[in-house]
Amino acid sequence: MFKNYFKIAIAVLRRRKFFTFISLFGISLTLTIVIVLASFIDHLVSAGYPDTQRDRELYVNSLRLMSSKQGYSNTGPASFYFLNTYVSKLKTPERMAIGSIYVATNTYVNNKKLVINLKYTNDEYWNVLSYYFLEGKAFNNTQLVNGEKVAVISEETRDNYFGKGVSAAGKYLETDNVQYRVIGVVKNVPVTRVFAYGDIYVPYTLSKSDLNNKQLTGMYTAILQAKDKDDLPKIREEYNQMISRMPKTDKEFDLIYSYADTYLESFTRMMPFSSPGNSGITIFYAIIAIFFLLFLLLPTLNLVNINISRIMERSSEIGVRKAFGASSKTLVYQFITENLILTFIGCLVGIVLSFLIIQVINNSDLISHADLKINLNVLFYSLLATLIFGLLSGVYPAWRMSRMQVVHALKAQ
Amino acid sequence: MIRLQNIEKVYRTETVETLALNSISLDVPKGEFLSIMGPSGCGKSTLLNIMGLLDAPSKGGIQIDAQATGNLSDKQLAQFRNQKIGFIFQSYHLINDLKVLDNVELPLLYRSSTAKERKQLATEVLEKVGLSNRVKHFPTQLSGGQKQRVAIARAIVGRPEIILADEPTGNLDSAMGNEIMEILINLNRQEGTTIVMVTHDEQMARKTHRLVRLFDGSQVQ
Incomplete structure (x- = not known):
């Protein structure tokens, strides 16, 4: 039966080449956008260089201070003081990486201004994240404690500052009038991996800001790495208890909200639809799903129209x-199957087009150091989108056609 | 084999009501070759469609092989047509996107049969209608007579007890028409298939066992 459907689907596609082209163009363009978007979302959400162990990590991305009387709040990254005084005392995490949000610094190479994004980190940062060192190594605890002016730089910074491919280890780099000795060069990190991105990484002890300032919000984030992913709920619990026990020293803000979240939650937590106790991740997923459905709706309606006219041309066949014995239900299956065949051909074209577009994005400066790819996750969601697209655009025409009276169908030729 | 009781068919639009069939009662015994004649628009094809369960009467009942068909569901009607009835149309109604063999296999797709069985049965009937050398052709590569022979092969491949033919020779020249008629007569004689044929051709009608004439939706003979 399926072979017969397949034969006829291919024959119909070949018979009306212009219609086929228009249909396939619409389908493949739509699915290309879906696949590229899926790849981008996967790039944002899934583990990737150098943050490869997200399944056993929790993130402290923000802290919200609220005034219960006045009703206003202050949300932002945590201070070094908060992380060092409270979070670092947690017992369940195996390690804690502390990193600042990056700060733009300026330097000049051959009279040309170069902006270098600088990140302050602790020494554990290099054990939590799996940077690939092209040269040298990371700074250690002694160098951190002693406040040595050492730096790990990215490959791009090395190429821009010292020359492409020129060894940088042991050389000096000056930015914002501070001279650092380069002790390591790491492979570039995409700008979208905000916990790990930087052009230059230096010990937090070199920070010009007062690390002992007892303000709770500041410019630091943390990654809590568990021994095992089964420990993550315990870390959350311990973190929540720690927050509830924190002394309320601030007169203005009497409520403190902060969470050890999964990677994605740490971002949705900052969205307007989140609330204390609710990371907003469910709403985020719903928004993404609705966005994709709405995005698919317009091409679906187009394809529905094209399908109806294609199917109506085949009324004799329907009759x-x-x-000769096909029930309405059987015919619905047949036309949906045919439409799925068409959309899967469109999907294959879409995958090839997406692959090319992703190569272009990766090799352009559109997203700095992007490493978008079509992996199994992306492929799965793309096939799911294809299936939904194929069903949405096939069901209505197939149902309408199946309701056609045999006599009318036969006369319509 | 086929029993029509007081069949009425009315076509209604918002303003007009047209009586296409008026109280037709007809018995077609098993093994009979019956022809239906009448002027254009007298309701011949409507009657045939109702006999073939392709259209529902406005009033009256149809029994096929002693079974009332009035309350059958869409699925049951489909099964009934598949098992009991084969259709031959004036304009062949072959699926141009499918090869001859696939066209003939069509009724078997809606039964539980394997691809091998379908191919074997279709090949056998194509041999019977003299088209064994055209199995891989597409309908557009065939003459009118050949197309009608493919349509006959498709109608008989499932071994139905009834063949309903709507002007099967209407689009053919007389030589081709005679050939098709011969096939139908042989089918009736050798297999005992009950055949009801709508025709305009008096000469063809005379070759059948019985002739029913319609005029303005009523049976006049």
Whole structure:
């Protein structure tokens, strides 16, 4: 039966080449956008260089201070003081990486201004994240404690500052009038991996800001790494208890909200639809799903129209099939199957197009150091989108056609 | 084999009501070759469609092989047509996107049969209608007579007890028409298939066992 459907689907596609082209163009363009978007979302959400162990990590991305009387709040990254005084005392995490949000610094190479994004980190940062060192190594605890002016730089910074491919280890780099000795060069990190991105990484002890300032919000984030992913709920619990026990020293803000979240939650937590106790991740997923459905809606309606006119041309065939024993249900299956074949061909074209577009994005400066790819996750969601697209655009025309009276169908030729 | 009781068919639009069939009662015994004649628009094809369960009467009942068909569901009607009835149309109604063999296999797709069985049965009937050398052709590569022979092969491949033919020779020249008629007569004689044929051709009608004439939706003979 399926072979017959397949034969006829291919024959119909070949018979009306212009219609086929228009249909396939619409389908493949739509699915290309879906696949590229899926790849981008996967790039944002899934583990990737150098943050490869997200399944056993929790993130402290923000802290919200609220005034219960006045009703206003202050949300932002945590201070070094908060992380060092409270979070670092947690017992369940195996390690804690502390990193600042990056700060733009300026330097000049051959009279040309170069902006270098600087990140302050602790020494554990290099054990939590799996940077690939092209040269040298990271700074250690002694160098951190002693406040040595050492730096790990990215490959791009090395190439821009010292020359492409020129060894940088042991050389000096000056930015914002501070001279650092380069002790390591790491492979570039995409700008979208905000916990790990930087052009230059230096010990937090070199920070010009007062690390002992007892303000709770500041410019630091943390990654809590568990021994095992089964420990993550315990870390959350311990973190929540720690927050509830924190002394309320601030007169203005009497409520403190902060969470050890999964990677994605740490971002949705900052969205307007989140609330204390609710990371907003469910709403985020719903928004993404609705966005994709709405995005698919317009091309679906187009394809529905094209399908209806294609199917109506085949009313004689519908009449004959019904006359010889096909029930309406069987015909619905047949036309949906045919439409799925068409959308899967469109999907294959879409995958090839997406692959090319992703190569272009990765090799352009559109997203700095992007490493978008079509992996199994992306492929799965793309096939799911294809299936939904194929069903949405196939069901209505197939149902309408199946309701056609045999006699009318046969006369319509 | 086929029993029509007081069949009425009315076509209604918002303003007009047209009586296409008026109280037709007809018995077609098993093994009979019956022809239906009448002027254009007298309701011949409507009657045939109702006999073939392709259209529902406005009033009256149809029994096929002693079974009332009035309350059958869409699925049951489909099964009934598939098992009991084969259709031959004036304009062949072959599926141009499918090869001859696939066209003939069509009724078997809606039964539980394997691809091998379908191919074997279709090949056998194509041999019977003299088209064994055209199995891989597409309908557009065939003459009118050949197309009608493919349509006959498709109608008989499932071994139905009834063949309903709507002007099967209407689009053919007389030589081709005679050939098709011969096939139908042989089918009736050798297999005992009950055949009801709508025709305009008096000469063809005379070759059948019985002739029913319609005029303005009523049976006049």
